[in-house]
Amino acid sequence: MKKRYSTLLVVMGIVAVLLLVGYPLFTQRAILQNYTGEEFLMDTFVSISTYGTDTALLREATRQAFQEMRRIAELTDRFATVAPERATGEPHNPDKANASNKEQAPGSEGRDRHNADLDTVPTGESAVARINAMAGIKPVRVDKDVFTMLQMAQEYHQLTQGAFDVTIGPVMDLWGFGQERKQVPAPEELQAALSLVDSKDMILDEESQSVFLKKKGMSLDLGAVAKGYAVEKAAQILEKAGVKQAIINAGGNIRVLGKKEEQPWKVGIQDPRNPEALIGILSLTDESAVTSGDYQRVKEIDGKSYHHIISPLTGYPAEENISVTVVTPDSGRADLLSTALFLMEPQQALALVEQIPDTEMFLVTDDKKIFYTSGLEGKIELTPGEEYAYAKKMAD
Amino acid sequence: MLMRKRWLTKADTRLLIAVILLSLVAYVMIKISAGYASAEKQAVVEVSGKIVRQFDVAEDTATRMTIRGKTRPTTIEVQKGRMRVLEAFCPDQLCVKQGWISGPGQSIVCVPNELVIYFQDNDDSGLDGITR
Numbered sequence: 193m194k195k196r197y198s199t200l201l202v203v204m205g206i207v208a209v210l211l212l213v214g215y216p217l218f219t220q221r222a223i224l225q226n227y228t229g230e231e232f233l234m235d236t237f238v239s240i241s242t243y244g245t246d247t248a249l250l251r252e253a254t255r256q257a258f259q260e261m262r263r264i265a266e267l268t269d270r271f272a273t274v275a276p277e278r279a280t281g282e283p284h285n286p287d288k289a290n291a292s293n294k295e296q297a298p299g300s301e302g303r304d305r306h307n308a309d310l311d312t313v314p315t316g317e318s319a320v321a322r323i324n325a326m327a328g329i330k331p332v333r334v335d336k337d338v339f340t341m342l343q344m345a346q347e348y349h350q351l352t353q354g355a356f357d358v359t360i361g362p363v364m365d366l367w368g369f370g371q372e373r374k375q376v377p378a379p380e381e382l383q384a385a386l387s388l389v390d391s392k393d394m395i396l397d398e399e400s401q402s403v404f405l406k407k408k409g410m411s412l413d414l415g416a417v418a419k420g421y422a423v424e425k426a427a428q429i430l431e432k433a434g435v436k437q438a439i440i441n442a443g444g445n446i447r448v449l450g451k452k453e454e455q456p457w458k459v460g461i462q463d464p465r466n467p468e469a470l471i472g473i474l475s476l477t478d479e480s481a482v483t484s485g486d487y488q489r490v491k492e493i494d495g496k497s498y499h500h501i502i503s504p505l506t507g508y509p510a511e512e513n514i515s516v517t518v519v520t521p522d523s524g525r526a527d528l529l530s531t532a533l534f535l536m537e538p539q540q541a542l543a544l545v546e547q548i549p550d551t552e553m554f555l556v557t558d559d560k561k562i563f564y565t566s567g568l569e570g571k572i573e574l575t576p577g578e579e580y581a582y583a584k585k586m587a588d
Numbered sequence: 589m590l591m592r593k594r595w596l597t598k599a600d601t602r603l604l605i606a607v608i609l610l611s612l613v614a615y616v617m618i619k620i621s622a623g624y625a626s627a628e629k630q631a632v633v634e635v636s637g638k639i640v641r642q643f644d645v646a647e648d649t650a651t652r653m654t655i656r657g658k659t660r661p662t663t664i665e666v667q668k669g670r671m672r673v674l675e676a677f678c679p680d681q682l683c684v685k686q687g688w689i690s691g692p693g694q695s696i697v698c699v700p701n702e703l704v705i706y707f708q709d710n711d712d713s714g715l716d717g718i719t720r
Contacts, residue, residue, distance in 0.1 A: 460718040
């Protein structure tokens with residue numbers, strides 16, 4: 193009897209030891225540390241949340257990611273002030289600008305001298321503001337990031353047959369989004385501004401990496417591109433620094449790295465007519481989700497509300513859709529596409545998104561019909577309120 | 589009856605099973621009670637990236653508070669497990685227009701005042717973000 197009793201004790205002892213040793217091993221992924229940084233950037237609230245075992249690494253990676261986002265924000269701020277134009281023939285990189293010249297490829301100085309009519313962006317100045325100030329005057333050599341964004345914008349100007357246009361600046365100025373102005377532009381004013389909107393008059397020269405707006409008064413507005421691009425750059429920096437799990441949220445512009453503890457990240461899609469509700473929940477891994485909605489930035493003028501997604505074809509807020517969410521790996525593309533598709537007729541938008549690889553869309557029309565691409569099947573949990581109806585799902 | 593020396597008798601086995609079952613039940617109960625404890629929502633108010641207020645919100649919590657934002661004060665109202673920005677001194681009034689929020693993961697941001705309010709997400713199965 194005694195012997196059996198002791199056997200039992202031994203067995204229980206072994207079980208206890210196994211539990212003690214095994215539990216921490218089993219739950220090791222729970223020891224994952226989280227480091228979150230938050231900053232106000234590009235007119236929005238940006239949070240970068242990273243996960244890993246090395247907090248110092250997470251903190252440093254997050255710091256670098258924010259630094260990169262600030263740089264992109266600075267380059268693309270179109271309301272920034274610009275130093276006066278340099279006279280033609282004057283050396284292009286006097287004192288301060290010399291610092292930035294060192295970062296350029298060897299031999300670029302020779303090329304600069306060759307292109308005497310090329311303007312450059314002084315260090316710390318906004319490239320977009322400079323391009324706008326030089327509209328109709330001379331091309332501006334810009335850094336690789338600005339050039340890449342504008343190339344992407346021009347590509348989608350063609351693909352959307354003009355429904356998306358990054359040279360919308362003059363029209364945006366009339367509506368005064370981002371400024372205090374509060375009146376509906378007069379039709380004649382809008383027509384005059386619209387005559388200055390055309391991406392075909394934005395000349396991108398790959399060899400000199402320069403941008404030229406042909407007509408005086410033209411201006412770029414990177415509102416639909418820069419935020420997503422900056423988020424994508426931040427994600428790349430985190431990845432390079434060795435971060436494997438992270439979520440970047442720039443005012444609803446979302447990019448995830450890896451998975452969250454072996455499960456995809458769960459990202460809700462805001463119900464466009466009820467801020468308390470979600471219309472769907474996405475499961476994301478190594479990709480981005482960006483939404484353009486008519487409820488995001490609204491101006492009330494004489495009792496009527498106008499949203500900020502202005503059609504470059506009409507000059508007025510686009511009214512076919514109320515919310516368009518794009519899911520694709522690259523956050524810059526997701527940002528641009530969500531605006532571009534928002535500006536199109538639903539059927540055209542579906543047809544276009546079909547041609548783009550690895551890209552899915554969730555679209556809500558003005559009459560509350562929901563369209564989504566079949567690639568979202570299994571990746572989305574649908575939670576719309578009763579007022580929404582599903583339109584025919586599209587085949588891939 | 590011949591008593592063979594067995595490593596574990598039936599009674600031992602039963603006891604062992606009972607102990608294991610008991611611990612499992614205890615584990616599940618602890619998990620559930622922990623779940624209940626975190627079901628009470630926690631509201632967080634941040635200004636310029638720093639937490640300035642943090643408080644529990646129950647169904648019957650009803651309060652208003654004025655927070656000093658980066659530039660101007662902002663008034664927040666909490667009621668019936670929800671909260672909103674009641675009054676803010678900013679040009680667009682986007683934070684006021686956004687209305688009520690009630691769930692974890694939801695937030696209201698006032699950019700000019702660098703103010704953010706949100707409900708803390710204590711639940712592992714919750715959302716990681718909202719695209720809007």
